[in-house]
Amino acid sequence: MKKTIISAAVSISLVGALAACSSPSTPSTSGGSTSATAKKVELTLWNTFTDDNPANKIYLDQIKKFNEQNKDIVIKAESIPHDQYKTKLKTQAAGKQLPSIVQVWPGAELTPLVKGGVLQPIDEITSEWKDLIPADSLKDYQVDGKQYAIPTVRSLTHVIYYNKDLIAKAGYNEFPKTYADLKTLISKLNEQKVTPIALGNKGKWVLQSCYMSTIGERVTGPDFLSLVLDKKEKSFTDPEFVKALNIIKELTDLKAFNPDMNNIDTAQQQELFLAGKSAMFIEGTWAFNTISSKMAKDLKLGFAFFPEVEGGKGKVNEVSGVTGLGFALNAELKGDQKQAAQKFLKFFHSQEVYKSLLSVGELNPAKVDVPSDINPDFNEMLKLVSTVKTTSVYDAALPVAITDIINNGLQGMTVQGGPSAQDLAKEMQDALNKK
Numbered sequence: 001m002k003k004t005i006i007s008a009a010v011s012i013s014l015v016g017a018l019a020a021c022s023s024p025s026t027p028s029t030s031g032g033s034t035s036a037t038a039k040k041v042e043l044t045l046w047n048t049f050t051d052d053n054p055a056n057k058i059y060l061d062q063i064k065k066f067n068e069q070n071k072d073i074v075i076k077a078e079s080i081p082h083d084q085y086k087t088k089l090k091t092q093a094a095g096k097q098l099p100s101i102v103q104v105w106p107g108a109e110l111t112p113l114v115k116g117g118v119l120q121p122i123d124e125i126t127s128e129w130k131d132l133i134p135a136d137s138l139k140d141y142q143v144d145g146k147q148y149a150i151p152t153v154r155s156l157t158h159v160i161y162y163n164k165d166l167i168a169k170a171g172y173n174e175f176p177k178t179y180a181d182l183k184t185l186i187s188k189l190n191e192q193k194v195t196p197i198a199l200g201n202k203g204k205w206v207l208q209s210c211y212m213s214t215i216g217e218r219v220t221g222p223d224f225l226s227l228v229l230d231k232k233e234k235s236f237t238d239p240e241f242v243k244a245l246n247i248i249k250e251l252t253d254l255k256a257f258n259p260d261m262n263n264i265d266t267a268q269q270q271e272l273f274l275a276g277k278s279a280m281f282i283e284g285t286w287a288f289n290t291i292s293s294k295m296a297k298d299l300k301l302g303f304a305f306f307p308e309v310e311g312g313k314g315k316v317n318e319v320s321g322v323t324g325l326g327f328a329l330n331a332e333l334k335g336d337q338k339q340a341a342q343k344f345l346k347f348f349h350s351q352e353v354y355k356s357l358l359s360v361g362e363l364n365p366a367k368v369d370v371p372s373d374i375n376p377d378f379n380e381m382l383k384l385v386s387t388v389k390t391t392s393v394y395d396a397a398l399p400v401a402i403t404d405i406i407n408n409g410l411q412g413m414t415v416q417g418g419p420s421a422q423d424l425a426k427e428m429q430d431a432l433n434k435k
Contacts, residue, residue: 024253041340044099045077045327048085053289053359055153059325060352064196066347073340075101078100083203093118103340104149104328106140107396108403111329114143120331121146125342132351137365140323149347154363156321156385157393158341161273161291162280164300166194170279175304178220179247182307186256189279197251198278199261200269205395207248207410208403210282213320213394214306219244221313222391228432229397237422240313245413245421247309252414262411272301282306285321285363285385292361292377303381314391321390324364327422401429 005049045063049056062376063077078099080088085103092098098118104110113119126138135151141149162175170188172181186196201207214224220240227234228241235241251257258264258272265326270287272278274295295301305319329341354366361378363385370382395403405428412418419427 019206040072040074041336042074042076043101043337043341043344045075045101045103045344046079046085046089046099047079047103048082049079050081053293054363055289055357058356058360059152059283059348059355062348062350064351066344069405070175070340070343071345073343075344098330100330100337101327101344102330104141104326105324105396106151106322106326107148107393108398108400109396110141110148110326110328111143114146114148118331119148119328120333120338122150122329122342123147125346126150128346129349132354132366132368134367137323141326146223149328150345151365152197152325152353153286153357154321154323154351154365155286155343156319156363156388156390157209157284158211158282158305158320159285159287159381159384160280160282160304160306161287162302162304163273163276163278165365166276166279167302170194176307178307179309183250183254186251190255195258195272195278196254196256196280198269198272198281199257200264200266201261201414202263202265203413204407204411206269206283207414208394208401208407209320210284211248211306212406212410213392214245214318215247215309216244216369216394217242217318217320218306218314218316219247219312219389222318222389223423224313225392225394225397231432236425236432242425245410248410249413249421257414261414270294285381288361288378288381292375301377301380303384305384310327315389318388318389318391319385320391320393321388322396399432399435402428405431 047059049059060077060079063075065073067073067178089098090100093113096118102119104113104119123146129138129150137151138147140151141147160175163165166189167175167185170185170192172185176182176185189196200207204287220238223379224234224241228236254407258278266283266287267280267290269278269283270290273281274291291301305316308316327345329338329345333341351366351368354368355371357364357370359371359374361375363382370379376384398406406424409419409424409427413421413424
């Protein structure tokens with residue numbers, strides 16, 4: 001999901017490949033003050049704050065402030081590009097060579113780290129956030145009832161960003177309420193030589209996370225995925241799931257997408273939209289920051305969710321989403337190092353940080369007041385998501401092997417000679433049956 005470049009202005013020490021806790025110097029035991037001979041507690045931290053955006057500046061500034069206000073503790077932070085980070089995380093976890101503090105994702109990505117014994121729970125300090133973070137949001141970072149991280153952001157992986165003027169020219173003063181109407185809109189936009197939906201699926205995850213996780217729910221209903229994974233009553237080969245997969249094929253056949261959809265990424269799909277070459281694109285709430293900072297002043301931006309599907313069991317306000325940007329603690333931390341790391345978590349996940357994130361257009365799970373000077377477009381999106389019931393994101397719920405199958409399969413369905421919806425559904429079910 002998110003990719004985040006360290007600013008030269010942020011004076012945070014960087015480190016290379018790290019051993020488990022980087023063998024920090026002997027910590028001070030003076031309870032916060034240091035003497036001339038006392039040594040600092042050193043902690044290493046990995047993150048993905050590499051993109052130059054307002055949210056990442058908030059995160060890096062908070063780490064810097066912690067170092068300035070805690071002279072007996074040093075957080076050595078290393079920012080790694082998102083895709084490279086995930087590869088490094090898995091490799092280093094396998095050898096139990098993680099840093100002191102590590103950025104983690106919930107669900108199917110967190111669980112193997114916990115089961116592998118490389119992380120430790122933080123239940124003894126979770127009361128710190130009992131009035132700030134709703135219990136339902138905290139659950140995303142729980143495994144077997146134990147808490148392993150605190151969420152910083154709330155990400156819906158599906159929002160339709162649309163150009164109000166372009167769909168108005170096609171005869172729609174508001175976004176279509178049904179899938180049938182959406183298909184009509186797509187046809188009319190094609191007649192006007194406007195790409196209906198800009199799609200950048202080079203990374204393969206977009207069709208799965210931003211499309212199918214919500215489209216699948218529209219057709220199958222919110223309980224389908226859990227019933228399949230629990231091997232109770234439902235199967236990926238059931239007609240309703242095959243129907244949901246076929247929507248991707250149908251949209252492709254309607255020429256809803258740009259022909260180079262599998263050769264460009266999400267940044268490029270946004271560029272097509274911002275240039276007025278497409279009427280809409282579908283991505284997560286995280287895309288708002290980039291769009292709002294780059295869009296022309298006269299662009300009338302609208303927000304919607306995938307509309308009702310005839311015969312579907314899901315509702316329009318049920319949208320795939322997850323909380324994210326959590327920091328977990330290395331299982332080997334103990335004593336003063338553990339206390340210092342817990343102190344950092346309390347500092348980082350503060351009410352001030354959550355308020356600052358809202359002010360720059362970043363959704364988060366905290367119960368804080370909306371700033372009065374909030375971006376009007378962001379305020380419109382907030383109103384849209386305020387009544388949303390969050391449903392599962394496939395890549396946060398599915399085993400990694402099955403996520404790879406659906407990612408590759410959905411991309412394959414957009415090219416001639418690719419797998420059918422039935423073939424993809426069977427491949428997913430066969431892989432699940434082997435578990």
